[in-house]
Amino acid sequence: MALVTPEVIAQVARLARLRLEGPDLTRFTEQLSEILQYVQRLQAVDTERVEPTTHVLPLSNVLRKDEPRPSLPSDTVIALAPAQRPPFVAVPKVIET
Amino acid sequence: MSYEPVIGLEVHLQLSTSTKLFCGCLAKYGAAPNSQTCPVCLGLPGVLPVLNERVMEWGIRVALAVDCQIAQTMKFDRKQYFYPDLPKNYQISQYDRPLAQRGHLDIVADHAPKRIGITRIHLEEDAGKLLHEASQTESYVDFNRTGVPLLEIVSEPDLRSPEEAYQYLIELKAIIEYLAVSTCNMEEGSLRCDTNVSLRRPGASQFGAKVEVKNLNSFKAVKQALAYEIQRQAVALDQGQRIRQETRLWDARALRTEPMRSKEGAADYRYFPEPDLVPFVIDRALIARMKATLPELPAERRRRYQDAYQLSAYDAQVLTQHAALGELFEGALRCGAPPKPAANWIMGDYLAHLNAKNREPESEKLRPEWLAHLIQLVDDGTISGKMAKDLFVQTLERGEDPRRLVEEGGLKQIVDAAALEPIADEVLRKNQRSVEDYLKGKTTAFTHLMGQAMKLSKGKANPQQMAALLKRKLEQVPS
Numbered sequence: 012m013a014l015v016t017p018e019v020i021a022q023v024a025r026l027a028r029l030r031l032e033g034p035d036l037t038r039f040t041e042q043l044s045e046i047l048q049y050v051q052r053l054q055a056v057d058t059e060r061v062e063p064t065t066h067v068l069p070l071s072n073v074l075r076k077d078e079p080r081p082s083l084p085s086d087t088v089i090a091l092a093p094a095q096r097p098p099f100v101a102v103p104k105v106i107e108t
Numbered sequence: 109m110s111y112e113p114v115i116g117l118e119v120h121l122q123l124s125t126s127t128k129l130f131c132g133c134l135a136k137y138g139a140a141p142n143s144q145t146c147p148v149c150l151g152l153p154g155v156l157p158v159l160n161e162r163v164m165e166w167g168i169r170v171a172l173a174v175d176c177q178i179a180q181t182m183k184f185d186r187k188q189y190f191y192p193d194l195p196k197n198y199q200i201s202q203y204d205r206p207l208a209q210r211g212h213l214d215i216v217a218d219h220a221p222k223r224i225g226i227t228r229i230h231l232e233e234d235a236g237k238l239l240h241e242a243s244q245t246e247s248y249v250d251f252n253r254t255g256v257p258l259l260e261i262v263s264e265p266d267l268r269s270p271e272e273a274y275q276y277l278i279e280l281k282a283i284i285e286y287l288a289v290s291t292c293n294m295e296e297g298s299l300r301c302d303t304n305v306s307l308r309r310p311g312a313s314q315f316g317a318k319v320e321v322k323n324l325n326s327f328k329a330v331k332q333a334l335a336y337e338i339q340r341q342a343v344a345l346d347q348g349q350r351i352r353q354e355t356r357l358w359d360a361r362a363l364r365t366e367p368m369r370s371k372e373g374a375a376d377y378r379y380f381p382e383p384d385l386v387p388f389v390i391d392r393a394l395i396a397r398m399k400a401t402l403p404e405l406p407a408e409r410r411r412r413y414q415d416a417y418q419l420s421a422y423d424a425q426v427l428t429q430h431a432a433l434g435e436l437f438e439g440a441l442r443c444g445a446p447p448k449p450a451a452n453w454i455m456g457d458y459l460a461h462l463n464a465k466n467r468e469p470e471s472e473k474l475r476p477e478w479l480a481h482l483i484q485l486v487d488d489g490t491i492s493g494k495m496a497k498d499l500f501v502q503t504l505e506r507g508e509d510p511r512r513l514v515e516e517g518g519l520k521q522i523v524d525a526a527a528l529e530p531i532a533d534e535v536l537r538k539n540q541r542s543v544e545d546y547l548k549g550k551t552t553a554f555t556h557l558m559g560q561a562m563k564l565s566k567g568k569a570n571p572q573q574m575a576a577l578l579k580r581k582l583e584q585v586p587s
Contacts, residue, residue, distance in 0.1 A: 026376055028190060065183055065381035071389050077125050077162035080132025085142045088150065088251070098141040099239065099248035102192040106240055106247070 014047040015040055109346055111307035113338045114315055115267035117276060117330075121259045121290045122234060122298040123166050129233045129257040130157030130200065130385075137296050141250040149233075149255030151196025157384050163231060163257045164388065166289040167207045168398045170259060171229050173283050173405055176211030181389050184231075184382040192249055193236040201260075203379040205387075206230035213263075214407060215279050216425070217272040224276050225264030234258050253297075259290075265304065265315065270334035277301065277327050278429060282406040285431045293468075294326055301330055306351070307341045316341075316351060321365055323357040333358040337365055409434055417447035426455050432469035439476025445483045453479060457500050473507050482510045490514065492571055525577070528569055532577045535561045536585070546582060554578070 020040045024031040031039060085098050092100040128135050131148035148155045171178055185203035211226035234256040239248040261280065267273045281292050281299065292299045301324050306316035321337055324330045336358075341351050356365040404412070406428045413424040413434075427433050433454055440450040462469060482503065486496045491514065503510045535557055536543055545553035561574050 022376075026188075026378070066383070066386050068386060070386040071181075073158055073386055074161040074164070075132070075158045077127050077160050078132060079127050079134050080146070082133045082144050082146050083150075085140065088142050088145050091150070091152075094246075096246065096248055098143075099250060100142070101246045102238075102249055104240070104243070104245055104247050105192055105238060 014044045014051070109342075110310060111338075111342050111345065112310045112312075113268060113270075113334070114265045114306050114308060114318075115269075115273050115334060116265040116304040116318075117263045117267065117273060118302045118304075119261045119263075119277070119280060120300040120302075121170075121261065121284060121292070123163055123257040123259060124290050124298070125160055125162045125166070125257055127160060128255040129160055129163055129231070130255060133255065135256045137291075137298070139252055142252065144252040145254065149195075150251060157200065157382075159385065159388070160257065164207075164390075165394070165398055166287075167229065167231055167259055168390070168395060169287050169402060170261070170284065170289060171208035171211065172395070172399055172402060173287055174211040174213050174226050174229075174261075174280075176208035176226060176229055178208045178390055178395055179205060181205060181387050182207050182231075183387045184385045185379045186382050187232075187377045187379055189377060191235070192247065193238050193251075193254070195236065195251060195254060199233055199235065200382055200385070201232035201379075202230035207390075213276060213279055213283075215272065215275040217269065217275040222266075222272065224266045224272070227262045227264050229259060229261050232258050232260060265306075270331040270338070273303065273334055274327055274331045277330060279406065281327075282429050282431070286403050286405055288403075288431075300324075301327075303330060303334060305334055305337050305341070307338065307345060316345075317353045319351065319353070319365075320355040321358055322355060322368065323359075325360060329358055329360055332360075332363060333365060336363065340365065413437075417441075417451075419447065419451055423451050423455065426459070427451060430469045432472075436469070436474060436476050436479065440479040440483070443477040443480035445480040449483050449486075450479060453483065453500070457497060458504075461501070461504055472504070474504060475509075478503055478509050485510060485514060489570060492567075494571075495567060525573070528565075528574055528577055531561055531564050531569060532574065532581055535564060535578070536581060543582065543585060547585065554582075 017036050017040045020031065020036055020043065024036075024039075089095040089097060089100050094101040122135075125135055127133060128144075128149055131146050133144045133146050133149055136144065148157055168178055182202060183205045184200050186198040187201045187203070188198040190197055206228045208229040209227065211229070213224050213226060215222055215224055234253050236249050236251040236254040239250065263276065267276060284290050284292050284299075290298055294300070302320060302322050303324065304318045304320050306318040308314065308316045319337060319341070321333050324333055337356070344351060355368045357368050358365050409428045410421075410424040413419045413427060414421060419427070427437050436458075437447075437450055437454055441447060458474065462472065482496060482500060485491045485499070486493055491499060499510050499513060502508075502513050506513070539557055539560060542553040542556050546557070557578055558571075558575060561578060562569055562571065565574070
């Protein structure tokens, strides 16, 4: 039983900005299906009386005071990017039209 | 055919905390580009975001001010998309467990009171800022804004006209200003607004396909864009076309909306719980503490102005739109100014001045005692009403007490009869024609004589006294 189709894989790849073509598409479709089938075994567990869990740590309300801490120097930051035009990071032209 | 517009608004509010939402970088506007970032807000590997306590407190204050139900537990989620202003490739936001839900805001539009529902209020981080000038091939990114705390306030689709949408925004902005949690400056982007609008036949229970309009840079733009969009959709429906569910951008120069190409294809944000931030249990004691810190809000202040100072509903509305106007008004009253003249000066000359200079009342340095002094100078006859108008402009432009300006500039009105006499005499001597005309019964000639007298006194003669004096002298002229 195929849980995912090559179309779904293509869509996920597009969302993740991955280039997947031809045999790769087939290979990942099979692999991801197997993984999902394995995970599907969890469906057998009765969760009727279990609260949904979003976090596994017994922690809540981790807060900090609104107090400033030093930032990184501007040149250090823009040097991390593939392209720069100090004091900015340069990216391919994007304009919303 | 006639249609009923159905409008909802999404307001993004930058909170003016000292630091960002999840890190200690300053959240200050206008700093040198890329000088306020760190590994947390840049999303470098291995970092841990920690929630700013003040953001939660201020969020609760806003939620209480619009009567929302505050969540017992809230959590954060990742909203994932790629864009060059988003260094982590996801935005930390709140999806299914927001800070607050189900509130409302009362407005008055077209003389009718109306309650507008608020669907939800949630916390999220801002993205960086893209600059598009100077190059055909590149855009530039400033990440200072990345991670600045935002409060998103979503209204129910309860608004039925551009005017109602406008009034909702005015009232919401006033409330936020009173709470002093944001600068609410649309030009600087600390308050942003998107709107959804659809049309349906009156009485229909189903909504039509909704169009989202973005790029609204002022409240006026919201009103104009909605009016345009309502018209556009009505024409299309009349022609039997179907309205496409889409996002459009407002073009403030061409005064029209255009489809936004980059949003084609349904967005797929794949929200999931943010693993780096544990849930937050909102203690009832914290809510009670925040409730106790709420200031008097605009609606309450409006009622008080009407009850305590006998101001009209309209006057009270204008004076409470900006927290600063109300403070000026009450400050002037504390310095002895009577309510109605103080209200009139603020609503008339002062607002006209602010509009002409395109300034906000917060940035103006008019001290309440100056306004009180000005009113007093008119009341005790030191200056005329007309002189007061000029003096008010001087006060604003020079930033000085009108009392001092009067003493310095010799603006004082001439009320001394001995000083007025020679002026009246000279005017009558030099304007024989008008005197004759007046005596022949041509009353308009008097206006001319009065004008000459005021001119000769450089506007300083007390007009009532001068008029009486001239009339007395004219009666004495032998005919």
